[in-house]
Amino acid sequence: MLFHYLDVNAQQAGGESVIKGRIIEDSSGEPVPYASAALVEVEASQRVMGAVADIDGKFQIGNVKPGAYQLKVSFVGYSTFESGLIEVAENQRSIDLGTIKLASADIALEEVVVVGQRDLIEEKVDRTIYNAEHDRTLLGGDASDVLRRVPMLSVDMDGNVSMRGSSNILVLIDGKQSAIVASNVSDALKQIPAEEIKTVEVITSPSAKYDAEGTGGVINIVTKKSNLQGMSLNINSTAGWRASNLGLNASLKTGKMGFTLGGFGRAGYNILGSFANEQWITHGDGNTLHVLQRATTQTNQLFGRYNFGWDYEIDTHNFLMASVGFGLRNRSSHQDGLLTDTYLGDDLLASVLRDVEISNLSNNMDVSFNYTKTFEQKGKEFSASTLYSVNNLTDNFINSLYLGTFDDIASRIRNNNLGRNEEFTLQLDYINPLGGSNGPLLEYGAKTILRRAESDFTYFRAEGPEGPYEVIDDLALSNEFSYHQNVTAGYFTFMSNFLTDYTFKGGLRYEYTHINADFGNAESTADITSYGILVPSMNLSRKLENGNMIKMAYNRRVQRPFLNFLNPNINAANPQQISQGNPFLDPELTDNYEMSYSTYLLGSSFNVTGYMRNTTGSIQPVRTVMDDDVIFTTFENIGGEKAYGLSLFTNVNVSNKFSLSGSVDSYFARLENGLTDPMYAASNSGFVLSGRARASYQLENNWQLEAFGFARGRQVQLQGSAGSLAIYNLNINKQFNDKKGSIGFGIENFLTREFTMRNELITPTILQQSTVGLQNMSFKINFNYRLGKLSTDSRKKQRGVTNDDIKGSGDSDATVN
Known part of the structure; x- marks a missing residue:
């Protein structure tokens, strides 16, 4: 032609x-x-x-x-x-x-040939998308490994996630948030295998359709879902030096009905490390108490996630979908030989030896049912979604104190901390196009979330190595706490193209939060005021020549505290550093402003974004000294937090075989609590820099070589800083049997025996420097194989509940559980 x-x-x-x-x-x-x-x-x-x-x-x-x-x-x-x-x-x-x-290509898993490679990073009007399914270095990892590669995100060694320096973010899984995500984001991420993640969407300026929660933005992890006909079975496994996993996923799609059944287990073992803490406490008489602590650490963990799904196409315009998911997380860690030396000047006042054993366990269940109705008019849609989610938590510790000779155990302290997060959600959404495919779009809906969080905590004491435990009769140490939070919301958004190259998306959301809290073994209740919040959002974009785009956005966000910040249980696993939640915390409010520019050149993408974030009532950890020279940590709504940042990222296709991607994020943070008393007034400021880089090269005979590295500088906190970290790996993978199977070899952090994070705390009376070490050098072997034959069938969309409204423990400072 x-x-x-x-x-x-x-x-x-x-x-x-x-x-x-x-x-x-x-x-x-x-x-x-x-x-x-x-x-x-x-x-x-x-x-x-x-x-x-x-x-x-x-x-x-x-x-x-x-x-x-x-x-x-x-x-x-x-x-x-x-x-x-x-x-x-x-x-x-x-x-x-x-x-x-x-034309759409039919997919037969025995014969599939992928032509070209979709960009690893995509920039859309309201979000940045990382295509994790194209990153072969992720085999054998979990969701936290994936998020380390995503621009604008930072993940520490414990899996705590932050976006542009803010840990107050919403993490959704396929557009939904379950109780386990609300309770502990880092542990929830460890339950999701990297091989099951299709994309990660980073939404820095969410519209009014999203819950108002999350000052830093929204992260939506999209898993690999199939609208395919036929039957398939996928097996993936990894055997490694410090971790192994095994996953099985099956799907059956015949006619109008489909079923999925899957499970994944991950074990981590013999994860060795170290702990060191040095603190100086200045008394009113000018004397300084010097405390020195050190210990070796060991961690073992087991994670699992299992799910069953069903979907049914009633007719052309009506669809049903239901799913049940189960998950578990068992983690045990030990501090062996925790030696605490206390000095006054050069005089040794005391030397105490302890062993600490911590058990952090949970199991969770999610049950969802969704109905979607489409119409003859393209894009018009109504959906009704429900979600019931429950997460049971166990966070216990045993602290064994040795006699002065360090030979025998003198006494033991045990803390049982049982928690439960339960929620039920009903959500209605309606999408109404007001014109053709390029015409204005109106969305509106309503939502209600009924939440209940409970904590039952008890302290016990036992004499000697085998004596029976007896309850310590003190309401501060043994009590029950119940927290009810009901959120009712309504929203509308309007999107329209105008002046050929411009797109506007704006909206308004109103949320009313009713709270009731009480202590089970006390006469008084916690008096927490209910409140309503009006949340606006605006996004404006302009398309330029050659696919370039410029975007501007503003939104207001709210961050509600949840159980990990509210729980009044006293965590005294380390008696020199105890922590406790604050049931009387208020929500924090944040105004976000940003502008970005993205461009594409010869198959490569580039993006630069500038932003400003102003938070009032920011929830931050606050440390003081107790009468017995113990550092006490709780959470308070400090005066304010401001951040001014710039982020750059690029994805460069050097050739059909060689590609590079990388990003740099930098922001200046300033925090202050607004107090005037010099003993309690606190402020801090400084720059935070992080970056990541990835390289991929396609070798002959279906071999692929990939390398990845990530580094984050120290993070500014109200009373000090959190330490820097770096992670890197190298992988080689081979596909075989017409690409139905693959085998890979990887090595991580192979140049350093132990990574360390150094944290610092500075107040008028406290100077503390602590170091956490982790021996995370590891080697792994990956294996993946697919059976079955599927063909495409893209007849429907699936919707579900999106709960995105609570401050979870993605905060690296969330020491209270």
């Missing part, structure tokens, strides 16, 4: 031309954003230049010299389009290819 062009303009200086067009899906007519368009010189049979389509499927290739070319358009899941001969003459300035249609 020979293309003929009527769009012939005046001559361009240098005789160079521009080739443009629009890429759409053949069956639906929808644009195919980020499809790859490559221009191949016919005579040399090699690619000379290319472009990536924007969100409307439009692309433009500039600086094309006269000659004969062929255009190839590709995207994962579609058959490659190859044009006929394109002849560019000396006098042709602009060549419009018009509409190019891509």
Whole structure:
């Protein structure tokens, strides 16, 4: 086929031309954003230049010299389009290819051939998307490993997540939040295998459709869901030096009904490390007490997640979906030989030896049922979703104190801390297009969340190594705490294109929160005021030439405290550093402003974003000294927190075989509690810098080599700083048997025997420096194999509950459980 062009303009200086067009899906007519368009010189049979389509499927290739070319358009899941001969003459300035249609490619797992590689990072109007399914270094890891590779996110060695320096974020899984995510984000992430994650969406400026919670933004982890016909079984496993896992996932889709059944288990063993703490406490008489602690540590853990799903297509416009999921997390850690030396000047006042054993256990269940109705008008949709979620928690410790000779145990202290998070959610959403496919869009809905959190904590004491435990009769140490939180919300959003290249999305959300809390073994109740919040959001974007885009956004967010910040149980596993939650915390409010620019060049993407965040009533850890020279940590609503930041990231396709990606995030933070008394007034400020880099090279015979590294500088806190860290790995993978299976080898942190994090605390009366070490050098072998044959069937959408409204323990300072 020979293309003929009527769009012939005046001559361009240098005789160079521009080739443009629009890429759409053949069956639906929808644009195919980020499809790859490559221009191949016919005579040399090699690619000379290319472009990536924007969100409307439009692309433009500039600086094309006269000659004969062929255009190839590709995207994962579609058959490659190859044009006929394109002849560019000396006098042709602009060549419009018009509409190019891509046909969906049927997928047979025994025969699949992927043409081209979708960009690892995509930039859309309201979010940044990381395509984890294309990162082979993630085999054998979990969700926390995936999030370390995502721009704007930071994950420490314990799996605590922050976005642009803020740990007050919402983490959703397939658009839903369960009780386990609310209770402990880091542990929830460890239950999700990296192989099951399709993409990670980072939403820094959420619209009014999302819950108002999460000052830092929203992270949505999208797992691999299949609208395929047929039956399949996937087996994946990893055997490693310090961790191993085994996963099985099966699916059956026949006609209008589908079933999925899956399970994944992950074990970590013999994870060795160290702990050191040095603190100086200044008394009113000028004397300084010096405490020195050190211990060796060992951790073992077992995680598992199991699920069963069902979906049914009633007819063309009505769909049902239900699922049941179970998860467990068992983690035991030991501090062996915790030696505490106390000095006054050069005099040793006391030397105490302890062994500490901590058990952190949980099990959770999620049950959801969703109904979706579509209409003849394209894009019009109504959905009703329900979610019941429960998470049972056990966070116990045993502290064994040795006699002065360090030979025999003198006494033991035990703390049983049982918790339970339970919630029920009902959500209604309606999407109403007010015009055609490019017309205005109105969304509105309502939601209610009924939450109940409980904590039953008790302290026991026993004499000697085998004496019976007896309850310590003290309401501060043994009590029950109940916290009820009901949130009712309504929202609407409006999105419209205007002036050809502009898109506006704005909305308003109102949430009313009713709270009731009480102590089971006390006459008084906790008097916590209910409150209502009005939350606006605005997003504005403009499309520029060559797929470039500029965006501006503003939103207001709220962060409610939850059980890990409220729990009044006293955590005294280390008697020199005890912590306790605060049941009387208020929510924190944040105003977010940001502007970003993204561009695409020859298949590579670049983005720069500047932002400002202003938080009032920020929830921060506050440390004071108790009468017995013990450092006491609780949480308070401090005066304010401000952050000014800049983030840069890029994904560069050097060739068809070699790609590079990386990002740098930097922000200046200032925190102050607004107090004037010099003994209690606190403020701190400083820069925080982090970055990540990834390289991938496709070798011959289906071998692939990939490397990844991540580093984060120290983090500014109100009364000090949290230490820096670095993580890196190298992987090689081989696909076999027509790509149905793969085997890989990886090594992590192989240049350093032990990583350390150094934290610092500074107040008028306290100077503390603590170090946590972790021997995380490891080697792993990955194996993955797929059985079965599936073909595409993209007939429906699935919706579900999105609970995104509580402050969980993604905060690295959340020491209270």
